[in-house]
Amino acid sequence: MEHDMRLAKPTVTYHLFMYRAELARRNARQLRLSRTKIEITDELISKTVKNIKTCSMDDLKAVNRELIFKKKLRNNVSRLNKEAKRQQQEQQQQKPL
Template identity: 80%
Template sequence: MDHDKLIKPTVSYHLFLYRVELARRQSRQLRLSRTKIEITDELISRTVKNIKTCSMDDLKAVNRELLFKRKLRHSVSKLRKQAKLMKS
Protein backbone atom coordinates (compact mmCIF):
# COMPACT_ATOMS: atom_id res chain seq x y z
CA MET A 1 0.00 0.00 0.00
CA ASP A 2 2.73 2.46 0.92
CA HIS A 3 4.52 1.55 -2.30
CA ASP A 4 1.60 2.91 -4.37
CA LYS A 5 1.95 6.31 -2.72
CA LEU A 6 5.61 6.50 -3.77
CA ILE A 7 4.88 6.05 -7.47
CA LYS A 8 4.64 9.45 -9.14
CA PRO A 9 2.41 9.76 -12.21
CA THR A 10 4.24 10.25 -15.50
CA VAL A 11 4.19 13.30 -17.73
CA SER A 12 2.11 11.31 -20.21
CA TYR A 13 -0.52 10.67 -17.57
CA HIS A 14 -0.59 14.34 -16.58
CA LEU A 15 -1.00 15.32 -20.22
CA PHE A 16 -3.87 12.84 -20.46
CA LEU A 17 -5.54 14.39 -17.41
CA TYR A 18 -5.04 17.86 -18.87
CA ARG A 19 -6.67 16.89 -22.16
CA VAL A 20 -9.58 15.24 -20.36
CA GLU A 21 -10.15 18.40 -18.32
CA LEU A 22 -9.97 20.57 -21.44
CA ALA A 23 -12.58 18.36 -23.10
CA ARG A 24 -15.06 19.00 -20.30
CA ARG A 25 -17.84 21.40 -21.12
CA GLN A 26 -16.87 23.59 -18.18
CA SER A 27 -13.23 22.96 -17.41
CA ARG A 28 -12.02 23.72 -13.91
CA GLN A 29 -9.24 26.28 -14.02
CA LEU A 30 -7.75 25.22 -10.70
CA ARG A 31 -7.39 21.61 -11.81
CA LEU A 32 -5.90 22.69 -15.14
CA SER A 33 -3.35 24.89 -13.41
CA ARG A 34 -2.34 22.19 -10.94
CA THR A 35 -1.85 19.72 -13.79
CA LYS A 36 0.28 22.27 -15.66
CA ILE A 37 2.42 22.67 -12.54
CA GLU A 38 2.96 18.90 -12.32
CA ILE A 39 3.89 18.67 -16.00
CA THR A 40 6.29 21.61 -15.75
CA ASP A 41 7.84 20.23 -12.57
CA GLU A 42 8.48 16.87 -14.21
CA LEU A 43 10.05 18.48 -17.27
CA ILE A 44 12.30 20.60 -15.08
CA SER A 45 13.42 17.63 -13.02
CA ARG A 46 14.21 15.62 -16.16
CA THR A 47 16.39 18.42 -17.49
CA VAL A 48 18.13 18.96 -14.16
CA LYS A 49 19.00 15.25 -13.97
CA ASN A 50 20.95 15.70 -17.19
CA ILE A 51 22.41 19.08 -16.29
CA LYS A 52 25.95 18.04 -17.23
CA THR A 53 24.95 17.50 -20.85
CA CYS A 54 22.66 20.53 -21.10
CA SER A 55 23.37 23.28 -23.56
CA MET A 56 22.91 26.97 -22.82
CA ASP A 57 19.56 26.83 -24.64
CA ASP A 58 18.44 24.00 -22.34
CA LEU A 59 19.36 26.05 -19.28
CA LYS A 60 17.43 29.03 -20.64
CA ALA A 61 14.44 26.76 -21.20
CA VAL A 62 14.65 25.52 -17.60
CA ASN A 63 14.74 29.12 -16.41
CA ARG A 64 11.59 29.91 -18.43
CA GLU A 65 9.90 26.79 -17.06
CA LEU A 66 10.74 27.81 -13.50
CA LEU A 67 9.26 31.27 -14.08
CA PHE A 68 6.17 29.72 -15.66
CA LYS A 69 5.77 27.37 -12.69
CA ARG A 70 6.06 30.29 -10.26
CA LYS A 71 3.34 32.19 -12.15
CA LEU A 72 1.12 29.12 -12.16
CA ARG A 73 1.51 28.66 -8.42
CA HIS A 74 0.59 32.30 -7.92
CA SER A 75 -2.53 31.90 -10.07
CA VAL A 76 -3.49 28.71 -8.18
CA SER A 77 -3.27 30.54 -4.87
CA LYS A 78 -5.45 33.33 -6.27
CA LEU A 79 -8.00 30.79 -7.52
CA ARG A 80 -8.09 29.10 -4.12
CA LYS A 81 -8.69 32.45 -2.40
CA GLN A 82 -11.50 33.22 -4.83
CA ALA A 83 -13.04 29.81 -4.19
CA LYS A 84 -12.94 30.40 -0.44
CA LEU A 85 -14.61 33.79 -0.85
CA MET A 86 -17.34 32.26 -3.03
CA LYS A 87 -18.07 29.62 -0.39
CA SER A 88 -18.31 32.23 2.37
Protein backbone atom coordinates in the same frame (compact mmCIF):
# COMPACT_ATOMS: atom_id res chain seq x y z
CA MET B 1 7.16 -4.91 -6.40
CA GLU B 2 3.41 -4.26 -6.59
CA HIS B 3 3.68 -1.97 -3.58
CA ASP B 4 6.38 0.09 -5.36
CA MET B 5 4.14 0.61 -8.38
CA ARG B 6 1.40 2.16 -6.27
CA LEU B 7 3.85 4.64 -4.77
CA ALA B 8 5.27 5.69 -8.13
CA LYS B 9 4.70 9.29 -9.14
CA PRO B 10 2.42 9.76 -12.17
CA THR B 11 4.27 10.29 -15.45
CA VAL B 12 4.18 13.30 -17.75
CA THR B 13 2.11 11.22 -20.15
CA TYR B 14 -0.50 10.60 -17.47
CA HIS B 15 -0.62 14.29 -16.54
CA LEU B 16 -1.05 15.23 -20.20
CA PHE B 17 -3.89 12.70 -20.44
CA MET B 18 -5.59 14.22 -17.39
CA TYR B 19 -5.07 17.74 -18.74
CA ARG B 20 -6.71 16.83 -22.05
CA ALA B 21 -9.55 15.09 -20.25
CA GLU B 22 -10.20 18.21 -18.19
CA LEU B 23 -10.09 20.41 -21.30
CA ALA B 24 -12.71 18.16 -22.90
CA ARG B 25 -15.16 18.88 -20.08
CA ARG B 26 -17.86 21.38 -20.87
CA ASN B 27 -16.99 23.47 -17.82
CA ALA B 28 -13.26 22.92 -17.42
CA ARG B 29 -12.07 23.69 -13.91
CA GLN B 30 -9.28 26.26 -14.08
CA LEU B 31 -7.85 25.26 -10.73
CA ARG B 32 -7.44 21.63 -11.78
CA LEU B 33 -5.95 22.68 -15.13
CA SER B 34 -3.43 24.93 -13.42
CA ARG B 35 -2.43 22.25 -10.92
CA THR B 36 -1.91 19.76 -13.75
CA LYS B 37 0.20 22.29 -15.64
CA ILE B 38 2.33 22.73 -12.52
CA GLU B 39 2.87 18.96 -12.28
CA ILE B 40 3.81 18.70 -15.96
CA THR B 41 6.19 21.66 -15.74
CA ASP B 42 7.75 20.31 -12.55
CA GLU B 43 8.42 16.94 -14.16
CA LEU B 44 9.96 18.52 -17.24
CA ILE B 45 12.21 20.69 -15.08
CA SER B 46 13.33 17.74 -12.98
CA LYS B 47 14.13 15.65 -16.07
CA THR B 48 16.27 18.46 -17.45
CA VAL B 49 18.00 19.09 -14.13
CA LYS B 50 18.92 15.39 -13.84
CA ASN B 51 20.89 15.77 -17.07
CA ILE B 52 22.29 19.21 -16.29
CA LYS B 53 25.85 18.18 -17.12
CA THR B 54 24.89 17.58 -20.74
CA CYS B 55 22.55 20.57 -21.06
CA SER B 56 23.23 23.26 -23.60
CA MET B 57 22.76 26.93 -22.91
CA ASP B 58 19.41 26.76 -24.72
CA ASP B 59 18.31 23.97 -22.37
CA LEU B 60 19.23 26.08 -19.37
CA LYS B 61 17.31 29.03 -20.77
CA ALA B 62 14.30 26.75 -21.29
CA VAL B 63 14.53 25.56 -17.67
CA ASN B 64 14.61 29.17 -16.53
CA ARG B 65 11.48 29.95 -18.56
CA GLU B 66 9.80 26.85 -17.13
CA LEU B 67 10.64 27.94 -13.58
CA ILE B 68 9.15 31.38 -14.22
CA PHE B 69 6.06 29.78 -15.77
CA LYS B 70 5.70 27.45 -12.78
CA LYS B 71 5.89 30.42 -10.39
CA LYS B 72 3.16 32.21 -12.34
CA LEU B 73 1.01 29.08 -12.26
CA ARG B 74 1.43 28.74 -8.50
CA ASN B 75 0.39 32.37 -8.06
CA ASN B 76 -2.63 31.70 -10.26
CA VAL B 77 -3.58 28.62 -8.20
CA SER B 78 -3.25 30.63 -5.02
CA ARG B 79 -5.48 33.36 -6.45
CA LEU B 80 -8.07 30.80 -7.61
CA ASN B 81 -8.08 29.15 -4.17
CA LYS B 82 -8.64 32.50 -2.45
CA GLU B 83 -11.44 33.37 -4.86
CA ALA B 84 -13.12 30.01 -4.33
CA LYS B 85 -12.98 30.44 -0.55
CA ARG B 86 -14.40 33.95 -0.86
CA GLN B 87 -17.27 32.71 -3.01
CA GLN B 88 -17.95 29.90 -0.54
CA GLN B 89 -18.13 32.38 2.32
CA GLU B 90 -20.49 34.61 0.35
CA GLN B 91 -22.76 31.66 -0.39
CA GLN B 92 -22.82 30.68 3.27
CA GLN B 93 -23.68 34.22 4.31
CA GLN B 94 -26.55 34.34 1.81
CA LYS B 95 -28.17 31.16 3.16
CA PRO B 96 -31.08 31.94 5.49
CA LEU B 97 -30.81 30.56 9.00
